[in-house]
Amino acid sequence: MMRGDRSSSLEEGVAWPLLRQPRADAPVAFRRGRAITTQKFLQDVATLAAALPRGRHVLNLCIDRYRFAASLAAALCREQVTLLPPDDKPATIRAIAADFADVYSLTDAAAPADVPSFAYPSMETAPSGAAPLPLFPAAQPAIVLFTSGSTGRPKPTAKSWGVLVESALAAGERLGVDAMPGAAIVGTVPHQHSYGLESTVLLSLQHGLAFEAERPFYPADVSAALAALPRPRLLVTTPIHLRALAGEAGPLPHADLIVSATAPLSAALAAQAEARFAAPLIEIYGCSEAGQVATRRTVHEELWHALDGIELRQDGSGTWASGPPVEREILLHDAIELGDGGRFCLLGRAADMINIAGKRSSLAHLDHHLRAIDGVIDGAFLMPDAERGSVIRLVAFAVAPGRSADAVLADLRQRIDAAFLPRPLLLVQSLPRNDVGKLPRETLLRLAAERGAL
DSSP states (O other): OOGGGGTTTTTTTEEEEEEESOOTTTTEEETTTTEEEEEHHHHHHHHHHHHOOSOEEEOOOSSSHHHHHHHHHHHHHHHHHHHHHOOOOOOHHHHHHHHHHSSEEESSSHHHHHHOOEEEOOOTOOSSOOOOOOOTTTTSSSEEEEEEESSSSSSEEEEEEEEHHHHHHHHHHHHHHGSSOOEEEESOOOOTSHHHHHIIIIIIHHHHEESSSOOOHHHHHHHHHHHHSSSEEEEEEEEEEEHHHHTOOOOOOOOEEEESSSSSOOHHHHHHHHHHHTTTTEEEEEETTEEEEEETTTTTTTSEEEOOEEEEETTTTEEEEEEESSOOOOEOSSEEOSSSSSSSEEEGGGGEEEEEETTEEEEEHHHHHHHTSOOOEEEEEEEOOTTTTTTOOOOEEEOOOTTHHHHHHHHHHTTGGGOOSSSSSOOOSSSOOOOOOOHHHHHHHHHHHTHHHH
């Protein structure tokens, strides 16, 4: 199917290939600097598909990104739906497994308790020779992503193979990866998360790129992984990782493109990252429910530009996204001001908008000013639950070695309205961010309670 036919991708009989790589000897992944070819990947997929147990649903818990990708493809070959948990906590795995019939886990590490499991096999003796390129119906159910609900129970979002491909094609087109044939990707984000899945595995498969099998976390490991790959090369990461990388002493390896998502990125940090890596940085806006929605070149523009095929409309409920890269019309969780030509201003998450003494702001805006203070490495605001008759007081946490709470508060007073000053401001050694750099509200509430702020 040609790119111009995207609007009909879910029609009866339409199929999309697993990957788009015309050369069997071209790398689909790298592990410790060694290339894994497309031919090897297709062989592994065929071997694994034949070995998978029967089942309708498979929890893909593979830590290695290559094994994860091969497992995802093998499950598609068996018409099994892949479940992607938001974390690997036993309680999360049990909750998801309890909600889906005929489920097993597929892992390359310790198997979870209370769930039938299948260990990723050694592929050292996999048969050689050409393996077929799988084609999957666009309408075939492919994955179920999960986000943590307000009750703590994972909330599912199902996606078809066609929608995953549409999103990858639209994102790659906007990122300009077709001008970087064979580019290698290093990702610091987990592939079970929608951003990691879309911007490492699916972006690679659908644009003939290659991804690093391991997921480096610490700045030195990220730099080493990037330096070990041939150019052109991409870094797919988050603001929290970029902040740590930009603070490293000494030179950083050159990249050809940086992609960031999962949290707002300041123009100052974007400019610093571009200078350190000698590469343009493009920010992606999206969510698990809708997938990738828009991009912007953060150092040059404040407005976001919706991906080709994404349509936005507004009503009394908020802003809705639809189009071929979206499974169904989705209500976005953010406050948005629509402009012309698919461009918009992101005002912050609707749930983060606050009103104190008749004045409005957003937690994201306050977080930005707190983290912009000299000496503050990380920081976050929390709006506690309101109690009847009580006065709402914001709580803030700051990681600021060598600075006092009073000094940070004095600098913050120069940046924000006094109505939003935190009472108290708590200094902490670190903030309990998750694998994608986010701070769930429940985590901050627990931290505030432990420090006696609630």
